[in-house]
Amino acid sequence: MHIALVNGVRTPPSPGLRGHCPVCENETIAKCGEQRIWHWAHRGKLHCDPWWERETTWHRHWKNLFPEAWQEQLSRDPSGQKHIADVRTPFGTVLEFQYSAIAPEERRIREGFYGNLLWIVSGARLKTDFPRFEAALKRFTPSPYKDVSILRFPEEYFRKAWLDSSVPVIFDFRGVDAILPASKTKELIWCLLPRQFQRHVAVAAITRSYFVEAITSGHSLMDHLEILERCEALVRKQRQRDEADWNARFIASVRGKRGYYGRG
Ligand SMILES: [Zn+2]
Incomplete structure (x- = not known):
């Protein structure tokens, strides 16, 4: 944790400080060593x-792009269960920064709990994540939007756990240690829009600054329902065209054969 309550005030860790956990109210100790980033730990328990x-x-870098008052916000569900959201904006958007793997069931529960949620997922943890995504880039087809692409058979390019998310999932392929931008692909962040259509997905390329500005100003990141609708319509139309082409070729080939054999 980066925030604990010290005399009731949200406070970052500093050497020797003690505070209380905003969730369980137990005592927390500021851990300010050299091995790990400074944080608050519960005394003697998980x-x-x-x-x-x-x-x-990586978490800290992302959280720090937003005001401290928005970080590590306590949320309570109707049953009284409490959770700490990585970032919750005053406009009601929750950001969760996910570095490690997450079980699909837990992912679904969190999506249900927060509702207006955006996942930001590290694509630098597994060695295979980025090469798979680079392969996807070559398969991108254009959509009606400049920065949105359509991808067929997404399960070949994305970790399965994220594919049936009900909210946008944003992949960050830049590692935590990257000082220089390694590539344009890693400089951008990539938003997998929720919902597949006919085994396709829509993927939006976003700049980090646009993302932070949209979230900070309370604007919606994108109208993903409209984007999905138009992308789906395009795929449907393309499929109909392909089918019509195929039928035309088939009829032509049958006629051709008839002509050949008929005359013979
Ligand atoms: Zn606690």
Whole structure:
């Protein structure tokens, strides 16, 4: 955790400080060593929020793009269960930064819990993530939108766990240590829009600055329902055209044969 309550005030860790966990209210100790990034730890026990993921510099980098007051926000569901959202904006959007793997069931529960959620997923943890995505880039076909592409058979290019998400999933392929932009593909972040259509998905290329600005100003990142609708219509039309082509070729070939054999 980056935030604990010290005399009731949300406070980042600093050496020697003690505070209280905003979720369970137990005592927390500021851990300010050299091995791991500075954080708050529960005294003598594991984190009380089962959804909590050990924070990496990647998490911290992302959270710090947003005001501290929005970070590590307590959320409570109707049954009183409490969770810490990585970032919750005053406009009601929740950002969850996911570095490690997540079970599909837990992913679904979190999506249901937060509702207006965007996943930001590290694509730098597994060695295979980026090469798979680079292969996808070669298969991208254009959509009615400049920055949105359509991809067929997405299961070949994305980790399966993210493919049936009900909310947008944004992949960040830049590693935590990257100082220089390694490639244009890694500089951008890639938004997998929710919902597949006829085994296709829509993928939007977004700049980091656009993302931060949209989230910070409370604008919606994109009208993904409209985008999906138009992409789906395009795929449907293409499929109908392919079928018509195929039928025409088939009829032509049958006629051709008839003509050949008929005359003979
Ligand atoms: Zn706690």
